[in-house]
Amino acid sequence: MQVPHAPLRVFVMGKRAVERDPATPKDIAEMARLACEAVEAGALGFSTSRTINHKANDGTLTPSYSAASDELTGIARELGQAGIGVLQFISDFDDVESEFEIVERMVAESGRPLSLSLLQSSRHPEGWRDVLARLEQARAKGAPIRAQIAGRPVGLIVGLEFSRHPFQACPSYQDVAHLDIGERREALRDLARKARVLAEQVGLTDEYSVMLSNRFGGMYEMTDDPDYEPSKEDSIAARAEREGRSAVELAYDVLVDGSGVIYAPAANYLDNSLVPIRTMMAHEATTFGLGDGGAHCSFICDASLPTYYLRRWVAPYGVTNDPEERMPLETVIRKLTTDTADLVGLGDRGQIRVGLRGDLNVIDLDNVMLMKPESIGDLPNGAKRLHQRARGYDATVVAGEVTYRNGEPTGALPGRLVRGARPRVAA
The missing domain is CATH 3.20.20.140 (Metal-dependent hydrolases)
Known part of the structure; x- marks a missing residue:
């Protein structure tokens, strides 16, 4: 764009x-x-x-x-x-x-x-x-x-089905990397192979393996209704210490037999606190953005940020119980729609008003929830990308046509390539 x-x-x-x-x-x-x-x-x-x-x-x-x-x-x-x-x-x-x-x-x-x-x-x-x-x-x-x-920590999504995980460069993992995910997990359950992979992982020197191996203290298992503000006590390293084993072994078990997904916050989450994020969100000169959904699509999944804003920050529906943290629904909606449209010069959308595009979501705020990211192979040549499903959307309307109903596509595809800025339509 x-x-x-x-x-x-x-x-x-x-x-x-x-x-x-x-x-x-x-x-x-x-x-x-x-x-x-x-x-x-x-x-x-x-x-x-x-x-x-x-x-x-x-x-x-x-x-x-x-x-x-x-x-x-x-x-x-x-x-x-x-x-x-x-x-x-x-x-x-x-x-x-x-x-x-x-x-x-x-x-x-x-x-x-x-x-x-x-x-x-x-x-x-x-x-x-x-x-x-x-x-x-x-x-x-x-x-x-x-x-x-960005209204939540920005981080990597790590898993056997994704492009990044701590074992991808291990020879004993690469031997089975070509298998589909079910067969691969079954092969990785073999205790002899597990021992070889864990031994090989310690000696890896490539950038990503070293980076991930040094971050178990800031990596967390991710499940449905994912927790994007986990405590240090829930990290892979802290859990492994309580269980009396190595962090790399626990990470292996999470990816093979656990949820299969590990979250590694990389920015916006120092000291496991969202206070800086909340301060930025409330500032008059900020706009919600930085949601990588197409870029880095095999290890970052931030296209779900709009749903997270509703789930985490909106009163009285958000998961926070602290009134000081909550944001009014109308403020969040404006920052997600009008402000972002204005930011890039798309004056023909972002508000519900006669003369503007009929782009709407009908949302059941009491039931808004995210699922954990998953891998789907719908890119050219079967390449994979991260995809994150959400609940609580009764309908999505694009240019006046319902494109999703209760989270499922209707088959309508009214969207078209946007070329250039659009002037603001007068009220």
Whole structure:
């Protein structure tokens, strides 16, 4: 839906982009021209990434990681001259001031609205507060900048059917990895194979195996009606210690004979607390976003975030009993609909009003609940993705047609490709 900076940079600069060489004025002019052409053809805007989390399998950082201010501003300025498109900025904000100077310059020289991603990270546990403070300063000067936030921890979904789990690189696991999940689990129940896999796992050196092996203290078994704010006492490591065995063995048993799904929060959950999330959610300059449903679709399943907002945060239906944590239903609905539509310039939806699209959900709030993520193979060539079912939706209406009834598809497919921003329809 947006023009991504990294492939645009590679298209124009080739190998120089991958090596993160500075863009020349000619490079910048061509990237700006192509970005504007893409937005005129239907993209909603331009997005750039400056986070170490976005890298290739070999560890190479995204080509846009260290792009200079002149490059980013040059692209933004072209969109501004055309009067179209929104901007999105993803950064680790290691240096809040220098990054915000780029953000403010992009907005000032383009006049286009910009959103930035905001999370609580382990690298800078309180950094999100600094970003919000700087955001407030910019908005006070009239800059149209908002922060996109996620209303629950962002983490990996780990399982034998998914693309990530602690045993995937073990030779004795790979011997049976080709089997369907039922046969694979049966093979993994063999005690001799289990012993070999556990012994092999200790010696793994690849990035993902090492990363997962070091995180058992922050990994949790996930069941239906999943708990996205588990206590430390429920971690794989804590449970294993109580049971007098290794965390890696318990993880093996959970994946083979337990629920089959392990949740590993990676951001927004330091100290097992949602207080920072609640603070971000209530801020006037934040919009609900960051719900990876298509990106990372084999190990992140955040397309269920809208349902989670209703299940966890809405009074009086949410699971919280603390009135200070609850949010009014109308606030959550507005942030999920009107605010997100406005953020990307889709003025023809996001409200129930004559003249706007008839996109509606009929929700039984007393019975809203999520199931645990599962794997389905409906991508091209049978590739798998994570899918998470929900209860409590009596009907889903798209453009006036009922597409789901009680959680089951009706066969109606009225949705169409969205090309470009839509003006706000007058009341």
